[in-house]
Structure formats: C-alpha cells, structure tokens
Amino acid sequence: MNTQKLKKIINHVFIKHGLSNKHAKISSNYIIKAELVGAPSHGLARLKMYCNRIKKKLINCKPKIKIKKISQSISHIDANNAIGFVGADTGIKIAISNAKKTGFGMVGVKNSGHYGLSSFYAEQAVKKNLMVWCFTNAPPAIAPYGSTKALFGTNPVCFGAPTGNKIPFILDASASIINRGKIRRAEKLGQKIPAGVALDKNGKPTTNAKKALEGVQLPIAEFKGSGLAWMVDIVSGVLTGANHGGKVKDPFDDLTGPQNVGHLFIVIKPGIFVGKNYLTQIKKNLKAVKRLPRSNMIKKILYPGENKYAKYKKNIKKSIEIPDNILQEMNKLNAI
C-alpha cells in the first residue's frame, strides 16, 4: 500500500479510537517509520495492541502530561499513561531543548508505554546535531544470567552521534540475541525462529515462536548482556519512578493496568569539549573503520544506522507490503 495512504488509515484508526489529532499523527508517523526502516515487528503488527489498550483505557487518550523542570538541564515527565510514542516524543524534545541551552539535557519519563524503536528518538537529537542516549525498559523477555525465568525486557542501549553527513550514527542494540518483536511477528506469520536464541517455559531450547514467547529469550554475551539489560532497567525504571524489576506489563497479554514503562534520554552537544573539531574527528573516525580490510562475509563495512537508513531510502519510494492477517486486523479496526 502507498505510504501516504497507509499513514492516513492508521491516523484515522487512532482518531476513531479516541486519540487527539496531534497524538494520532505522532503515533501513526512512528508506526509507518518502523515499516520503512525494515522493523515491521515495531510497526503495523502492533496497531491492534495499541487500539485494544486504548479501548480498555489502559492507554490514556486525554493524558495530562506533567513536566517538572528540575534545572536548566534536567526535567522529569509524568506521561500519565499516554501512548508511549507521545510520552517519549515529549521527553526527547525537552531533552533536546535543554541540551541546546546548557550543552547537556537529561529527561526521565514515567507512566509511559511501549514507544516503538529507540532509534526514532535518537534520530531526532542527531538531526539537531546532538549526541544522544535513549533508554527504555520493557516487559519481561530475557532471563537474568543464571536464572530460568524472564524478568528483564529486551532493554536496548541506543546511542546516536552526528556524523557530518546525512546518515546518522545510530546504534540500537537490544540485550536479547534477537528482538521480541521479531518473535511476535514470526508467531503471527506462523514462522520458526532461529535456534539458540530462546528457551521454552521448561528451560529447553526451542525454535517455535509461540513457545519462545511463553518461555525466555537469551541475553547476548551471557552475564554481560544480562548486566546491560539490568543497567537499562535501573536507569529507565528505578531512576525515573516507572515500573521495573519485572513489573512493566506486557502490552499484548496483560490488560490488568497501564504498562508504566520508563524512559531516560541523555542529550549532549558534541562540541562541548572540542568545538567544531568534533566534526573533523568523527569523519576521520568513521573513515578509519570503513576503510579496514573486510572479511568475505560482507560487502561493505557499515556503521550503525547505515543499514536502516538505506532501507528507509529504498522503501520510501515503494509501497508497503502488508501481510494478509495484519491487513485484515487493520481493516477491522478502520471499520469500527
């Protein structure tokens, strides 16, 4: 389907379900963007889930978002259970504004929800020539190292930096070997998942997506990946006043209350120490890595973000392919 047409439909679906024009526009933009960058697990596959939560009033259509200014650099947001896209979008915009004034901005967000890809928010900062970390926690998916039960979310470390060219450096590394959205999508489409990335609820390896969702995902690099997921839970949840320690609710399966996801955004002026020399040096840095001898397994050495950017550029010209079952869901939601 044509991107503009699709965006209008999604927007319409959200407005029909009660979101304001402004919030519907923010949300549909991010959902379409997930499709365009090649992350459909964070796109249309989640539309029904968002609408379900809106209908059950677990996502607040008319949130009173409270913004508390702690200093010129630091702000705290209570998103009042707004849809995650809006909670996070408010947060990153304030962090950017604070960083522009003082060289550094930090914003903690509580009472928010699943916000799509962290790279959406990192990109906003990088486009304003700022360096950024975005952290969010998520419902239990990964077993802490040494445990057989899921507790941490896939809790990505997301970092962005201006590159001096139009393709930003954006690392978005989840702590799980593959992301949970990919497993959800495999389940939806009846596909198998790769071996070695998940255990079933009895702690046995599985390639069945449904069993993996009932069981646990494995962290990257054992205790290191587990530790990184724990760090993200602490800074997104404990620090901000959001849920944490396995208490963030699963947006699909748990309709007993709002998710209360937490986010932390840290934004820095990249010239804060070295001025304009930052751009000269980052260009040298990227060039030094890209010109290294490469293994036969890859065509080109890429920096984080290049791949998603290339997919976006390619997909923006094409129509978006929508799997049948998701198209049916979408049509039902639009017909309400």
Place this chain on the structure above:
Amino acid sequence: MNTQKLKKIINHVFIKHGLSNKHAKISSNYIIKAELVGAPSHGLARLKMYCNRIKKKLINCKPKIKIKKISQSISHIDANNAIGFVGADTGIKIAISNAKKTGFGMVGVKNSGHYGLSSFYAEQAVKKNLMVWCFTNAPPAIAPYGSTKALFGTNPVCFGAPTGNKIPFILDASASIINRGKIRRAEKLGQKIPAGVALDKNGKPTTNAKKALEGVQLPIAEFKGSGLAWMVDIVSGVLTGANHGGKVKDPFDDLTGPQNVGHLFIVIKPGIFVGKNYLTQIKKNLKAVKRLPRSNMIKKILYPGENKYAKYKKNIKKSIEIPDNILQEMNKLNAI
C-alpha cells in the same frame, strides 16, 4: 606477599622512577586493588610497562593537568600525559563534585593513559551515593564487525549504582569476549586462551596467547558488541579530544609517543527524579532478580559487582600471590 608491604614496594618503585609521592600513591593503590578484586591482568603484570613509559618520558612525571570548567556540571581535563590512574582519578573526583552540586556531572579527559579497571572510578562515585557511567577507549584489540583487522579497544561499558547496602552494583562489561589483559597474562605465564575468542593475524582461530595478541579479538554479539565498542570510542575519544579510530597507542609495544587515551565520566544523583524513593526501589529491584528460580549451573544469582566485592573481602585478609616472572620484574624495578 603481604598487601601493605607490596603496596609500599610498588609505591617505592614509582617514586624511584620519578612520580610524585601523591601520584605514586594513587597509582600503587589502584594496582594493588586490581590484584585484590581478582583482576591481576590489570595489576602487577603492568608495573614494568608503566615504568618503561615513565623512563621514555611517554608518561609525564610532572604533568600540568589543566581543568577547564565549562559549566557548573561540565568540566574538561587535559591530563598532559599523566599516568592514566591520575588523569582518571582527577576526572572522576571533579565529576562527583559537579554532580553533588547540580545533580549531574560530566567530565571529559584527554591526554591520559591506561587507567586500570573502570570499576575503580565507578566505585568512588557509588560510595558517594551517586550513579555513574565510566567510559575509556584503549589501543586496537577488537576487529569491527565485518573487518579482519583490530581497531577498537576492548572499550568497556561501565555503570555503577548505589544499592542501599555495602556492595555496589558495578557492571564493567568489555566489548571483547575476554579481556586483553587476560590474554597478556596468559602469554606471560605461557598459558593457552579459550577457543573462539580470538583470531591470529591471518584471520584464523587460535588458542595461542601470543598469536591472539598479534591478531584480533572477537567482539561480543557480533555487530552489537562492535557497535558498543564504537560508541565507547566516540564518547571517550572523539568527544573529549583524545586519540580514537585506532590511534590510541599500545602501552606495551608502541613507544613512539604518549597514548592519549580519553575517558568520559557521567555522574548522576540517583534521587534526582524520585528522591529517597530511589533506595526503596533499587532494593526491590535487586531482590526481585535475586529471588528468581536459578539454573543448575550457578549457586546464586548475583548482581554485577558482587563477585569482585567477595573476592576483595577474601583477598584483603590473605597475602597476594605473585608469579615468579612478575616478582623478578618487580625486584629489578625496585633495585634501580
């Protein structure tokens, strides 16, 4: 050897080589501490290297460390090629002081050197009830994803948080599967390294420590570990004005100039958003993870930092065992 006696000898060695009393004390403390926490690869095994670099004037014995205050929260340090321990120690102390005043402190350090374990500096902040990230880059050891040549250092992500008890949460996760110091120590002691962690200079897997040092180490989790190492290089090197992109000199093998390592310290008041509730929540968080069902492979679920703390407590009561060849090195240095 008795810890106090050993510390005196190291201190004496450094003073003989020209460090000031103050800088010798800082450096010997950190070297002994590496031994006590069970990281001998960052301890006495490096003493000769530091002394060599001092003799060659690549480490500056009388550095004029310049501290530039950018705001109440942000400072930039030119360590003037001081020994890395001193450059970093100055940096973390200022970051702590800034954070105490404003809730947030950020310090970039350039013209520094290898500073031992990141957890040394994280611990200082956590002991003052602060949350902290410590980043440092390092000489080439890891091949970027898709390349066959080492460029990134083992570039750890180090994060610390107060726990409300005497054992701090300190994650110190390097981007390599095993740390370079362990390979160096294996080489020194004539031991093999595990399979699957390194390639020789021809890109073939090796368990020979010497060949691994000539070749490349493999990053954790492929492009994710590679991306994390790249992020650490950008924030430690490009941002601060230090070397980066493979230009940080190897302290053992490259005597053509000072290392110019860079560090970045970010320190946050953990109560900045939620006040005293932070301590209540972090305790709940740790308890929630530690009481999960555990696999048969481990005795107890531990948070990052517990293991090193236990080793420290155990080792502080014992004498430190020193391998013969390192003892000989030390005696030679002390006899100068």
